[in-house]
Every structure is written in C-alpha cells, then in structure tokens.
Amino acid sequence: MHYTFFSIVTFLLACRFSTVKGDNSCGSLKQWLQSAAVSVEIKNKGFHREVETTVELHPDALKKVSVLLLHRWPRGVYVDPYQLSFLTDKVDWQILMDSTIDLEVPAHQSLGFVTYVYTAFTEPLKVTIPIHSRYHQPSFAGGTYEFVTIDPPELLLRTEECSEWNNFDLHTVMEAPCNAYNTSICLWVNVNHQQKHSHDTLQLPIGDGSLVRPVCTVTLLVTIMCCLALSKYMWKYRIV
Known part of the structure; x- marks a missing residue:
C-alpha cells in the first residue's frame, strides 16, 4: 500500500516538473521571439549576386533553439544546386529545395521555388546564398530593364523542450521539414509573421x-x- 502511494506521488511530481519545465521553455522561447531579427544585404552586381542574411538572437537562445530560414524566391532568379553542393564543405549551414531547379529555362517559363536553410549554432548567424538571374523576354515597348523583387526570408524557430503550441498565436505556428534531409515534419514558430521588412529589387537588362x-x-x-x-x-581546290 505504501509502495503504491509512493509511486503515484512520484509520478505526479514528475508530471508536474515536466509541465513546469515545458512552460518555462515556452516562456523563454516567447521572450527570444521578441528580440529576434533578420537583416538582408544583396551583394555584387549583374546576373550573379549573393544574398547575405544575418540573424540576431538572444545569446541564451543560440544553443537552445533550431533556426530555419525560409526563402520564397521569385521565378526571375534561381540557385544552382551543383554550386551549392560544392559549397557544402565550406559553409556551416545546410539547404533543402522544395523542387528541382532547371538552370536553362528563361524567366517566363520558370516557376518560383522555396528553399529551407538550416543554420549552425554560431555567432553571428550569417548565411550567404549565391543566386543567379534568369534571362527575360525582350521588350517590344521600349523598356531596357526588368525588375525582380527579392523578399527577405522568414525566420522560423523551434525547441525540443517546448511542446505547448497553444501558447502561441496560431497564425505564427507552421509546419516545415525538421532538417535538410526532409525526413520528417516539425512545428516551427514564424518570427516574421507580424514584422514588416523592406524588399530588395534587382534591375536586370533585357x-x-x-x-x-x-x-x-x-x-x-x-x-x-x-x-x-x-x-x-x-x-576550286577540290576539297571533299
């Protein structure tokens, strides 16, 4: 009888401790969301550019959360998967693409695509992705340039210790692959849901x-x- 009572008390205390720990982790994640920020700089000129993204996080969050940058690219640009595979050993991030990239098709025959970039626990968190502009249709109206808008990436965070997703706004929680191997789907908190960011525009000759x-x-x-x-x-010279 005493053993059964002791087991029940131990189980209840463990559940209580686990719940409190989860609540604390979710509370910490909420605080980290408020201070998280993303800035983007496009480098180089012409048809070959580099998109450098810098992520600012609370120092306590660096080794406790997983960071995912979700880029929604327009059809006027593409990333070269062969180039990215060559860079794999030289960078501290991994990338996953949602579709196959055709390097040859022009802009008006291509589609936009999404990339998921998983960063390492380093400070500062910087990711530089090389992008390339596609060729556009010639202009019959006298225009000499085409403008392609590059949106900043969405910053997604998650932590294994927080599972109480009801504590977050439903519009900020979304599904995305857990890692660059696309083996499973996890829930992530979208930091950029209510933040407004400026857009960068590429000016391309046509x-x-x-x-x-x-x-x-x-x-x-x-x-x-x-x-x-x-x-x-x-x-003349009888060349056959």
Whole structure:
C-alpha cells in the first residue's frame, strides 16, 4: 500500500516538473521571439549576386533553439544546386529545395521555388546564398530593364523542450521539414509573421524586341554568304 502511494506521488511530481519545465521553455522561447531579427544585404552586381542574411538572437537562445530560414524566391532568379553542393564543405549551414531547379529555362517559363536553410549554432548567424538571374523576354515597348523583387526570408524557430503550441498565436505556428534531409515534419514558430521588412529589387537588362527581325535577317544573310564562300573555296581546290 505504501509502495503504491509512493509511486503515484512520484509520478505526479514528475508530471508536474515536466509541465513546469515545458512552460518555462515556452516562456523563454516567447521572450527570444521578441528580440529576434533578420537583416538582408544583396551583394555584387549583374546576373550573379549573393544574398547575405544575418540573424540576431538572444545569446541564451543560440544553443537552445533550431533556426530555419525560409526563402520564397521569385521565378526571375534561381540557385544552382551543383554550386551549392560544392559549397557544402565550406559553409556551416545546410539547404533543402522544395523542387528541382532547371538552370536553362528563361524567366517566363520558370516557376518560383522555396528553399529551407538550416543554420549552425554560431555567432553571428550569417548565411550567404549565391543566386543567379534568369534571362527575360525582350521588350517590344521600349523598356531596357526588368525588375525582380527579392523578399527577405522568414525566420522560423523551434525547441525540443517546448511542446505547448497553444501558447502561441496560431497564425505564427507552421509546419516545415525538421532538417535538410526532409525526413520528417516539425512545428516551427514564424518570427516574421507580424514584422514588416523592406524588399530588395534587382534591375536586370533585357533585350530590345524591335531588333529581333533586323538581327535575324543580318544573321541569316551572313550565314548564307559564308556558306557560299566556303562552297566556292572547296570546289576550286577540290576539297571533299
């Protein structure tokens, strides 16, 4: 009888301790959410850029939370998976793409895509992703540039010790892969849900559509002339 009573008391105390610990962890996560911030800088010029993202977190959160940067890329740019695989051993972050990237298609035939970037527990948290601009359709209205808007990434946080998701606003909790291997889905808290960020715009040169016919005509004439000259030379010297 005494053993049964002691077992029940021990179990209740353990449950109480676990609940308090979970509440404390969720409370700490709430505090860390308030001080978390993301800043983005686009480096280089032309068709090949680098998107450098810096994450600011509370010092106590660095080794207690998992950090995920969710990039929603427009169709006017792409990341090179072969280049990223080459960088794997040189960076302290991992990346997961939601779809296969076709490097050859132009902007008007491509789709936007999403990347999940998992960072390491280092300070400062910086991630530099090389991006490349796609070729756009030529303009027939006299325009010489195309503008592509790059949105800042969404900052997602999670901790294994906090499971009381009812304590957070439902609109800030979302599902995403737990890691770069895409083996399971976890719940993450979206820090950027109610934050407003400025957007970066890429200015890309495009072709002049009014020159398509003249260029094609001149190219065809030059090709015909070269073929005739080459044929005459081969006939003259009996080159077979």
